Amino acid sequence: MSDFLKGFREREYQQSKEYLHETQCPFCSMQCKMNLYEDRSKQKSRYKVTPLKSDPVSEGRLCPKGIFSYKHALSSGRLRTPMLKVDDSFVPVSWEKAYHWLSQKIISVQEQYGKNAMSVYGSGALTNEKAYLLGKFSRVALETKYIDYNGRFCMSSAAGASNQALGVDRGLTNPLSEIEDAECIVLAGTNVAECQPTMMPYFRRAKANGGKIIVIDPRETLTSKIADLHLKVKPGMDAALVNGMLKVIVDEDYVNHSFMQVSVEGGAELLAFARTIDLNEVERITGVAKSQIIEAARIYGRATTGMVFTARGVEQHAGGVNNVRNFINLVLLTGKIGKQGCGYGTITGQGNGQGGREHGQKTDQLAGYRSIDNAEHRNHIAKVWGIDEASIPGKGVSAYEMFEKILEREIRGMIVLGSNPVVSNPNTNLVKSAMGKLDFLVVIDTLMSETAELADLILPGSTHLEEEGTMTNLEGRVILRKATRKLPGEARLDWQILCEISELLGKGQFFSYQSSEEIFEELRRASQGGIADYAGITYGRIEEEKGVYWPCPSESHPGTPRMFEGGNFYHENGKARVTPIANQFPKEKTDEAFPLTLTTGRILHHYQTGVQTRITAELNKTSEPFLEIHPVTASKIGLVDKEKARICSRRGEMILRVKFSKGIREDCVFVPFHWEGKQSINQLTLPELDPQSRMPEFKACAVRVTTLEAEKEVLGTAELVKHV
Ligand SMILES: Nc1nc2c(c(=O)[nH]1)N[C@H]1C(S)=C(S)[C@@H](COP(=O)(O)OP(=O)(O)OC[C@H]3O[C@@H](n4cnc5c(=O)[nH]c(N)nc54)[C@H](O)[C@@H]3O)O[C@H]1N2
Numbered sequence: 271m272s273d274f275l276k277g278f279r280e281r282e283y284q285q286s287k288e289y290l291h292e293t294q295c296p297f298c299s300m301q302c303k304m305n306l307y308e309d310r311s312k313q314k315s316r317y318k319v320t321p322l323k324s325d326p327v328s329e330g331r332l333c334p335k336g337i338f339s340y341k342h343a344l345s346s347g348r349l350r351t352p353m354l355k356v357d358d359s360f361v362p363v364s365w366e367k368a369y370h371w372l373s374q375k376i377i378s379v380q381e382q383y384g385k386n387a388m389s390v391y392g393s394g395a396l397t398n399e400k401a402y403l404l405g406k407f408s409r410v411a412l413e414t415k416y417i418d419y420n421g422r423f424c425m426s427s428a429a430g431a432s433n434q435a436l437g438v439d440r441g442l443t444n445p446l447s448e449i450e451d452a453e454c455i456v457l458a459g460t461n462v463a464e465c466q467p468t469m470m471p472y473f474r475r476a477k478a479n480g481g482k483i484i485v486i487d488p489r490e491t492l493t494s495k496i497a498d499l500h501l502k503v504k505p506g507m508d509a510a511l512v513n514g515m516l517k518v519i520v521d522e523d524y525v526n527h528s529f530m531q532v533s534v535e536g537g538a539e540l541l542a543f544a545r546t547i548d549l550n551e552v553e554r555i556t557g558v559a560k561s562q563i564i565e566a567a568r569i570y571g572r573a574t575t576g577m578v579f580t581a582r583g584v585e586q587h588a589g590g591v592n593n594v595r596n597f598i599n600l601v602l603l604t605g606k607i608g609k610q611g612c613g614y615g616t617i618t619g620q621g622n623g624q625g626g627r628e629h630g631q632k633t634d635q636l637a638g639y640r641s642i643d644n645a646e647h648r649n650h651i652a653k654v655w656g657i658d659e660a661s662i663p664g665k666g667v668s669a670y671e672m673f674e675k676i677l678e679r680e681i682r683g684m685i686v687l688g689s690n691p692v693v694s695n696p697n698t699n700l701v702k703s704a705m706g707k708l709d710f711l712v713v714i715d716t717l718m719s720e721t722a723e724l725a726d727l728i729l730p731g732s733t734h735l736e737e738e739g740t741m742t743n744l745e746g747r748v749i750l751r752k753a754t755r756k757l758p759g760e761a762r763l764d765w766q767i768l769c770e771i772s773e774l775l776g777k778g779q780f781f782s783y784q785s786s787e788e789i790f791e792e793l794r795r796a797s798q799g800g801i802a803d804y805a806g807i808t809y810g811r812i813e814e815e816k817g818v819y820w821p822c823p824s825e826s827h828p829g830t831p832r833m834f835e836g837g838n839f840y841h842e843n844g845k846a847r848v849t850p851i852a853n854q855f856p857k858e859k860t861d862e863a864f865p866l867t868l869t870t871g872r873i874l875h876h877y878q879t880g881v882q883t884r885i886t887a888e889l890n891k892t893s894e895p896f897l898e899i900h901p902v903t904a905s906k907i908g909l910v911d912k913e914k915a916r917i918c919s920r921r922g923e924m925i926l927r928v929k930f931s932k933g934i935r936e937d938c939v940f941v942p943f944h945w946e947g948k949q950s951i952n953q954l955t956l957p958e959l960d961p962q963s964r965m966p967e968f969k970a971c972a973v974r975v976t977t978l979e980a981e982k983e984v985l986g987t988a989e990l991v992k993h994v
């Protein structure tokens with residue numbers, strides 16, 4: 271039975287005057303639940319959204335994106351039929367024709383250039399079932415090593431750091447409900463108020479309980495409004511800032527020595543290193559006053575409970591893993607983890623940012639956080655898949671590096687599911703020229719994205735309203751998304767499309783599922799015994815218990831809301847690891863030609879590359895990007911508020927409307943990344959990758975801002991071509 275038929279009765283729907291679709295927001299990692307009420311009494315249905323009060327995560331709240339999230343799914347812009355590009359324009363074709371074309375292409379490319387000539391680009395927006403299936407599809411149906419996904423740009427640095435320090439990577443180590451128990455909360459590089467708005471009340475409750483909030487961000491944001499202390503760090507300088515805090519923690523002895531002794535390795539080295547830190551130097555390189563660093567360290571150090579949260583501001587750097595590691599050093603040194611109101615968390619981003627990174631979309635990974643390099647891990651998965659271990663390919667390269675492989679002509683064909691890489695990658699000029707070099711590009715999407723526009727074949731897939739499946743929220747809680755709407759036009763469920771393509775390639779026997787739940791049942795077995803163990807989680811349990819936290823190794827296991835109880839970590843010896851972290855610096859230095867640091871990020875009403883929010887009038891109130899700049903800096907350049915300016919990096923330039931803000935550092939500018947084409951800030955960003963996580967440096971590059979009249983400097987143009 272298909273997902274659709276399971277949740278929905280055609281006749282019942284057709285005869286009803288009203289219909290209630292139980293659903294949840296497709297956007298951020300909070301995954302707020304809601305009811306979509308459909309009034310069918312008139313010829314054209316009318317819709318109303320109500321939050322679900324009984325949802326323990328959102329507690330009955332929705333942010334504006336959630337309230338209007340059904341609009342793009344019901345919009346006239348939905349892709350309804352497969353489309354093949356003929357003479358530069360798209361022609362609607364039948365599925366049969368689309369599949370025939372596609373299978374011929376895949377077979378011929380792989381015959382000529384080998385299996386690895388095909389590549390797959392996935393997404394943290396996908397359900398666990400789809401993420402798992404996409405990993406299997408690449409390795410079993412396409413037999414290629416080239417698969418990676420947009421989550422590479424998301425939490426990969428935090429994942430790397432957590433794995434190194436704690437032996438496991440799960441978004442938050444504690445449930446949201448414990449935030450109110452924290453006496454001190456550090457929010458580093460996270461703008462919760464705009465990015466996970468329904469999470470804010472958890473922090474407000476902590477504050478009402480007397481808790482202190484420290485925000486670390488180069489800008490004032492809606493989130494920093496709740497801060498008791500705001501450290502306006504220079505972009506890219508978090509590791510150094512934490513070193514300053516560690517110095518105070520050690521000198522004034524807020525160290526939890528017994529915890530360090532029993533549960534942590536590397537303590538002596540870290541303590542010795544911290545003592546050598548020069549606070550004056552830290553002040554100079556981070557731009558944060560020494561007195562503020564001392565105050566922050568005292569508040570956190572003296573608190574009996576505390577939580578540290580990081581997000582992309584800290585993580586999206588070429589030194590992202592080290593940045594996060596230092597925040598975890600801080601947590602471990604003070605022993606504030608594994609107890610009520612004590613923990614660390616990377617605030618995951620996409621709807622399934624957490625689950626999407628556990629089950630095999632990452633090129634070096636198999637389901638359950640298994641390693642593709644580990645023989646035992648490969649064997650386990652091979653058994654579940656019913657194939658020979660040797661036939662599972664090894665690891666390929668990270669998301670951005672796949673485009674370099676296209677330019678090297680090693681990758682010839684690409685299938686994209688649930689992402690818009692020509693807008694979201696750094697240095698998009700290179701990415702676009704790579705796309706142009708492909709023999710063929712296939713995009714499975716629900717809307718016409720900028721990447722879909724470049725495709726040779728577009729396949730119409732499914733949204734959250736139509737496709738059932740599980741999502742793992744920021745807490746590591748696996749929840750079930752129901753879906754009761756019929757697909758529009760000829761669109762199909764994403765997972766069915768993957769199974770059908772596999773069938774065409776002669777691999778149908780490995781992809782004979784009848785529902786998402788069947789895929790989940792296989793995922794349970796595949797993840798069993800792995801770090802992200804879902805073996806004990808069933809659709810039934812999720813419904814009954816309103817979500818189950820992994821790891822959950824058996825059906826009798828209650829799940830794990832709080833990790834590391836009693837100081838038990840996931841490394842073999844049960845200990846966590848601290849290590850000295852050298853100060854990190856942005857890879858591209860500012861200089862006379864490019865004197866300002868550009869950092870990028872998000873605003874409340876738009877989501878990611880904007881494909882899903884720019885088409886909804888209620889969410890498109892900010893209809894163009896802007897350049898946030900301090901008025902003092904602006905006046906030196908001669909810029910006027912709300913007028914246009916030119917911004918230029920070594921990789922590209924664009925024109926943006928200026929927005930004055932006294933809340934941003936004077937040496938720094940901020941631009942949101944939700945727009946495409948000439949409005950895309952990723953034309954300028956730096957594709958410098960973290961050596962460990964392969965995360966690009968989205969949050970810091972050197973730029974010059976000028977008035978439109980100012981002449982282009984010679985250096986700018988000459989250097990422009992360097993990275994293209
Ligand atoms: N409205 C909205 N919500 C979203 C999304 C969206 O697109 N729109 N996307 C979702 C996804 S996928 C993600 S990953 C999350 C992202 O959520 P966040 O990481 O919270 O969002 P960002 O705006 O990218 O960055 C957060 C903050 O980091 C600051 N920052 C920049 N550079 C630095 C630095 O060097 N150090 C420090 N400490 N801070 C810095 C920025 O000023 C910004 O305020 O949001 C999710 N929610």
Ligand SMILES: Nc1nc2c(c(=O)[nH]1)N[C@H]1C(S)=C(S)[C@@H](COP(=O)(O)OP(=O)(O)OC[C@H]3O[C@@H](n4cnc5c(=O)[nH]c(N)nc54)[C@H](O)[C@@H]3O)O[C@H]1N2
Pocket residue numbers: 393394395396397420421423424425582586619620687688689690691693694695696714715716717718719731732733734764870871872877878879880881882943951952955968
């Ligand atoms: N400069 C800069 N760049 C950034 C960032 C930044 O902070 N600054 N952040 C990075 C981060 S954290 C992220 S996560 C990426 C996001 O980057 P992308 O993944 O490229 O952005 P989205 O807009 O989420 O693209 C999702 C696409 O998939 C489609 N889609 C969504 N869900 C589904 C589904 O279930 N099925 C199908 N078939 N299609 C679906 C949508 O319609 C849309 O076209 O951007 C990264 N890029």
Ligand code: SF4
Pocket residue numbers: 295296297298299300301302328331332333334335336337465466467468469
């Ligand atoms: S965008 Fe995030 S916070 Fe807002 S309704 Fe959706 S899931 Fe909830």
Ligand SMILES: [Mo]
Pocket residue numbers: 423424425619620623
């Ligand atoms: Mo993200």
